[in-house]
Amino acid sequence: MEGSPSPFRTPVIPLDGPDKVTGAARYTFDLSLPGMLHAKVLRSPHPHARISSIDARPAESLVGVAAVVTGADAVRLPDPYYGVAIRDQPVIAIDKVRYVGDMVAAVAAIDEETAYRALNLIEVQYEPLPAVMTVEEALAEGAPLLFEAPAGGAAVPVGDGVTSLKEPRPNVLSEFGYRNGDVEAVLAGSDHVFEDRFTFSRINHFHLEPYVNVARASREQIELWSCNQDPFVLRNDLARIFGRPANIVRIHASYVGGGFGSKSFCKMEPLVVLLAVKAGRPVRLCLSLDEGLLTLTKHAGVLVLNTGVMADGRLTARQSEIQLDAGAYSDASAMTVVKAGYRITGPYRWMAVATCAYAVRTNSVPAGSFRGFGGTQASFASESQIDMIARRLGIDPYEFRRKNLLSVGEPFQPGDSGIDSDLLAGLDTVVDRLGYRRRAPSVAGTKRRGMGFAIGIKDGGGTNYAQALVKVLPSGRAIVNAATVEIGQGATTALCRIAAETLGLPLDRVRYGAIDTDHTPLNNGTHVSCATTVTGLAIERAAADALRQILEFAADRLGCSTGDLTLDHWTVRQGNYVHSLKPMIDDYFGAGYEFIGRGGTGFAYDPAAPLGARNLFWIPSWVGAEVEVDCETGRVVVKHLVVGADSGTSVNAQACRGQVEGAALQAFGQSLFEELRYHGTEPLNATPLAYRVPLASDLPERYESFVVEHGGPGPFGAKGIGESGMLGVAAAIANAIEDAVGVRLRQIPFTPERVLTAIEGAR
């Protein structure tokens, strides 16, 4: 099952490991520039209000304050709005605020304390407006509108959308419809149709490193050191917002201390640049963790599934309605809606499907990218309902899935690319490791045990593009230059390993260069589990280009053809002869030389292709959970968690396991603990102390992972794995809870309160 042997099986020390373990690793947080100011942001106390006036003069007069920025400064920008698909979020609030925490004014001062003091001196007059705090309120007839007119920014085509539109309905920013076959007829002809409703709560990314940016701006250059994971996206956004050419905007990226989607695309970065422009000095803005909780969330949502099935257990059709709570601004919502809507059918065979998914504006924290990107919401609903249906029909959930599961090569939907992994084999591994077949029936008593499992699937690799350069020094040392950001996922090690393997060099001879958009080849972002596949392929090609040059050079010097030569550990082999390259290069070039290999991925973007044919690969995962539910307290303890995924080929087997395990534990936390809650219009627990994440003592008592290798389109057959572990965890735990105590949890997280309420409701 564990696939064919790979050149990458030997465990390696991550290249960023020693720096991180010793504390030598430098994050944007650590940066300090001469003359640098510190910024703080004044945030709206109102969920929805018109700004009647702002008097910034008292703050500007405070000694130590260099600049105060408000909407009056933003409106003078060539284009003051951003948003990855729909540009509706202003650099700083213009005229209106739309959620508690919306950015109203910002101060740059000699230190953070002075900046904080200045915030108190800014006098803002608000005219409060009625707010909509839930999807239901927002969609109600006559509901207050977040955007009265067409959204403030220019609407642009949604990358992956099929029917995404600009404000198709009041407070709906984007809508995705998909239909295949006559769903109504198929449902009417089904033996059973089950309608179930699932609720996904608002969850924060809770990355360890806060949002931090340092900007410096002169007439000649805008320079930004950012924790953002998409330096080129950011560069192009800043160029547009400030009306400057992209080649004078320079983004530096260093290690990023976790993001999980929160650090993708443009957020507070233009505000930092605006402060630097106005102050004429470098400005650092580091958001507090509290502010981080008010910056971005994962989409809360309501998912209603109508699923048809025949008496023999064959699935027939699924009709779904997905409402995602986008919060106050679009961010990546238009794209997330598409992904959630498309993935809602799960890895099963259908006669017909129909989806209506939409993103609804509410006066709450904006929602955006989160590891899994709509897939975790869809997977929770889909895999929960699959289990419920099996139980209702009295079919074993394993058998029910086996009967309906897509086979290798079967398209996800008609016209899509085929499934590139053995879904059943993965499920079998989970079932086997969990001991599902040997399980004892739930015993009587207050603590009951149960088992559940789930299969996740999402499309991966997106439509990403990457270019790369590989510099090879005469000593046989190399530097890889590409703009995939090391966000803790181990990309640098995997990418350097790809270059090393291609060049026949040991890994410790290859380094990953720092990212600087002035120099580093273009890459359109570190997301969609694409680093190893997309950037990796560009690097493999760049390394191969360097190798070709090296062999051509050697063949020229040796008077033979390149076909006679191989390169291994920086030694050229020609039949039985070996030649050292360094003296050959030094002798010929005298003054020095570096081979520069160049490569890019050639994945073309075809907006006309079916959604599931535009992906580079499929990301499956398999999860099994055994839980113990305390019927007196409602507390759920995960006794055993098994998670598996398909890496195509593991370029770094340890890191692949780490990714799978990390993602599954993140999903575990979201299944049982995490939730950003509102009390009316007020965020209730938007502080790291009140926002409950799992503690070490909460972790599964037994935790296993496995990685299979079914090949993929990336270098050496690799494909992305970073998001996979997120997908099935919530459903597997919900399924295990029902197995244990016979009640169904339809809303995450499964807090003791919710579990107890469900148990008591069932009595």
Add this chain to the structure above:
Amino acid sequence: MEGSPSPFRTPVIPLDGPDKVTGAARYTFDLSLPGMLHAKVLRSPHPHARISSIDARPAESLVGVAAVVTGADAVRLPDPYYGVAIRDQPVIAIDKVRYVGDMVAAVAAIDEETAYRALNLIEVQYEPLPAVMTVEEALAEGAPLLFEAPAGGAAVPVGDGVTSLKEPRPNVLSEFGYRNGDVEAVLAGSDHVFEDRFTFSRINHFHLEPYVNVARASREQIELWSCNQDPFVLRNDLARIFGRPANIVRIHASYVGGGFGSKSFCKMEPLVVLLAVKAGRPVRLCLSLDEGLLTLTKHAGVLVLNTGVMADGRLTARQSEIQLDAGAYSDASAMTVVKAGYRITGPYRWMAVATCAYAVRTNSVPAGSFRGFGGTQASFASESQIDMIARRLGIDPYEFRRKNLLSVGEPFQPGDSGIDSDLLAGLDTVVDRLGYRRRAPSVAGTKRRGMGFAIGIKDGGGTNYAQALVKVLPSGRAIVNAATVEIGQGATTALCRIAAETLGLPLDRVRYGAIDTDHTPLNNGTHVSCATTVTGLAIERAAADALRQILEFAADRLGCSTGDLTLDHWTVRQGNYVHSLKPMIDDYFGAGYEFIGRGGTGFAYDPAAPLGARNLFWIPSWVGAEVEVDCETGRVVVKHLVVGADSGTSVNAQACRGQVEGAALQAFGQSLFEELRYHGTEPLNATPLAYRVPLASDLPERYESFVVEHGGPGPFGAKGIGESGMLGVAAAIANAIEDAVGVRLRQIPFTPERVLTAIEGAR
């Protein structure tokens, strides 16, 4: 005379101009890193001494001191010595000090004041040794030796040397011999043989920005921000000294505030890195201007020329002996000796020549690269003697030169490349502009006027190598990446102009990327007037490579061949049709794309070729001076200075004139004012206040420059011009002084004291 029209005639605002004028330009001096320490250096009070002991503990115990480094730390390095040709200079003194100012210990502390205080607590016990302060003393029988054994470091072949050897004689670090024809026989057959002796004084580079370096070192990386003009040379030196692979050493270069040779190659940089390694924190070392005066000088020297001539004015042979004072360590002396020795014959036709040149160690400040690199010393002696011989023979100095001058295409020496400029035409321009033919004879009185001129020549471009990348964005904006350092010479503007012209873009659409050895393609240094020619050619080729890719892309999209297309202002022209590139690129690539052009100069290094055939081009210059000498005070006032040079093709005509004028004024200062003097073993004026540079009021009353364009091997026919203005100035002024008052100044600078002594001696 001013050559063919060039696409570069339009004056442009230098790309670095606005940043520099507004103060936004950032130099290494401005850099501050978090946790950065400040270093200071303890320097030897003895010209020559053995270090018996150093007790650094009291300094180490001082609160705020993080590290003290001495020779005991240096000896533990894998290779503690540096030096561009002969590696004899320790990172910090080991066992011995060899000049007043030699680095004995260094402290890194929380601030400069603490570091200074700690220096006073370092207890060094010296055993003074006898010192040699002049070339004569150093060469005397039984003179004390600076290096008792073969020099401490490993000797490596001298790049351009023919017979350079390791310590060929006691206190002689390198020797250069050249012989062509039977000089002795030709001299014996000459009507006259004149022997003259010239003395060149010790001169400082007096760059505006001090020597400044900031180092940060971890297990994973050595990082250095440096004012050095040779980032890759430095990278390789640091790798060797610290025994680390070159790809983990990362050098950042920013604007450099002048160097004139002083910032080439390795100097105090390894010491800064060593401090950072020992302290475990970033360290900044900024030398004071006083310390700069004790770090490097131009070679003082004695040049003895025996020149034969026939009665009709034909030069026959020249035999020369050149002693250059190398100071205590080799630095670039071995290479300078070769250049001075080879250039001593000047731009004339000889039947035979013989040179013996050598670099002599003395217990004084080390001598190294200086704009002109041995050529100014040679030119002063040669062009002075040519004038003297003409006057002795009663031949007009113009006519005497005209008769003997090399023609276009004539080799400098047999086997050399031909002279690529019209030397006589340049001389005619000088003579004409000076009004030499209309000059009134020196009138009686205490202030006498006279005119003189000189022709300089040196080989240029060296054996330099450069690679370059040019990134072109879809918007038709470009970033040029190459490692030529902007040291005030205007390189970035010229290099961007080459890329812009090649790509058909306006200059303001092209930017020069910051230099970072991790990313920037290799370049072996910013010297030998090579930036426009060597790096420029690499950039031209990289831009042409990008252009080819762009046209291939457009041809593919338009279904035509690249030959049908031209690119102009980012618009593709196809016959009568024009196509916008940006939408074409955006449509096709969707997620973004950047064209990356790659290019390198292919100048091969051939150590077997004659010296004057290894150069890429010849650097001629023409200087005319009219002086007024006050016979009562000895004060020389330059009334009129004319200087001309050949740019091949001016890529930036303004900047070329600026280079010529700047160099000639620098040489003017050295001719009349500058001299680093010793009193016995003590530097007498090693402070910026006592070291006399010209004031604005000292400048020539009338100052003219001209640039001719005879073509060259660089892009668009350019060649280097940065050093040219230095060459003939001292001789032209000396010749004018003799013309005015009939006395010959054989030692620069021509201070009132020296002039008056000469006048009084002649009475």
